[in-house]
Amino acid sequence: MITARGGGLEELLGEYYAALAAGDPGRLPLAADVTLTENGQRIAIGTGLWATAAGVAGSRVVTVSEEAYGPGGTAGSVAGWGMITEGGADGANALLGVRLKTTGKAISEIETLVVRRAPFGRTTFPERLLEPSAAMAQILKLADRGTREDLIQAANGYLDGVSRDDADLIPAADDCVRIENGLQTVLNPDAEGFPETFVSSGGLGGLGLGVRAQIRTLAFRYIEDIRDRRFVAADTERGLVLVCCFFDHPGKVRDAGFDSPIAAPNSMLIWELFKVAGGLIRRIEAIGAAFPYGMRAGW
Template identity: 35%
Template structure:
């Protein structure tokens, strides 16, 4: 081992990772994969399926929308982006995660596109708006260590899995969540269709509303933006469909909305400061029940 290794500058900066992201997005917009600076070995997936570079969205993209939420992990060479993408028939929410090697070449591409035309569970009238809190730099005294940030995000999934009112994470009282472009907390308009959407993050979970979420599996935390207090997670939510009626913690009896075997594949971004979750942004799609992650094999390489 080089005794001076710890004194060497990190191969990545936020600026260099954002430059790699911008270069990739520009090439994708122009449908020109040859314009990307690729690593010798590349792993590329779209909607949880491994694809050859140049397939999938590369052949159908028209343009991107204006929404631009980006974040980076210089320590791990990871950069992520939430935005929207326009194809001939619709504009869709999109999340992209890139892995960049020490030479600045892209070696990982993980893309999730929420096409409403493919969605069995639609989120109507999405609004993709900037959320200042997601871009704010967390003052050093309000940050928590990387491992604790991941633990809080993982605790969110523990809370969601077989949700019975027990909390395994901490929420700020003003926490909100946006899913596929729709705010699903503290939203009186959405509550007209899904009553629990009128509550905040913690209140929803204390109610035990999500009892039908059987498994939060294949959890990954590939990117932690310590400066901005952001953790990007990828996972699956499995629903066995067996649960019918169940009782909330306030005594009401409700029916599960999912009565068939079903799985969501998701990207979820958590804003963390003061040891609490303040904001959540998620994109997810339906995939075949118990579908495995193609990233498991890549991570074991």
């Protein structure tokens, strides 16, 4: 039986990564009808990344779990991400997000997001992705905690504000930090971690600005919609809520009235983890990769 967090949900995530590196799904308590998706595609256990993974980092960058109770015992969901290698001894690094849903006795759902390209034109992934995020793991004071519904409302406010170019919808603290695929994309005036070619080309506008200030520059008009939002795990003790969703980018549309930094249409599958304390978003950590325009997640 899969036990509760502190006895097992978060440990189960580590067991998944270890089994993946060994290429041995038989190590895991899998339901007979378990569903696996890799980058939005339903595939068979043992195929895809299961056949190419060669090693995993010793710890995850972030982990969020949410318990539920049912006739099978303690059930729930756990998700997180960390670095892996694939393709043999000389293989490349990749960033892997994993979401597991359990019935209490077995894993019934496995969703994975594999980011194989280093962010923003880099040739390597940032070293930050090899270390756990201490800020996300911190337990909140009772007075700063909200309900699951409060966490979802704050996250939706952010996503609505970004997609509608309306900073007033975003309940973010002025010092809120956002990390995307390991790089800090707000409050980073020196563009630390970004290659010079990306910065000189215009890249992501306003790296030195805060979350809401960036939106006020209309730098994200190229985002057409943020859709198919799934709030897959929430931890009120730590103020965490994870949303899996798509950012739609129509590309350089004729007569759009602005120049999109994304030339061709795509949809980015994004896993975005929010830390909310005192009703405000204090930190955002996200991973994502680009896929064909209009893609669905397979769930």
